[in-house]
Amino acid sequence: MGQWKVVRSLDGKEPSFTRYGAYNDPKKRTFPSEEYAKPVVAYLTKRAVRMLWNSVLPHYQIVPADG
Numbered sequence: 001m002g003q004w005k006v007v008r009s010l011d012g013k014e015p016s017f018t019r020y021g022a023y024n025d026p027k028k029r030t031f032p033s034e035e036y037a038k039p040v041v042a043y044l045t046k047r048a049v050r051m052l053w054n055s056v057l058p059h060y061q062i063v064p065a066d067g
Helices: 034-051
Strands: 004-007 061-064
Touching: 004 034, 034 061
Parallel strands: none
Antiparallel strands: 004 061
């Protein structure tokens, strides 16, 4: 069992306007299981809906932290 992280872009170049609060720091988006990461993805997506309601929404992904 490894660590999982929530990312918006796989190249690590996430735009700053999509980051928020405690999750602004990518290090705080690392979790011991995929299940712990799912509520964070839902939260960030919900926040993006409020911010970018007329634009393309960011697609957050849960990926292995060591990969």
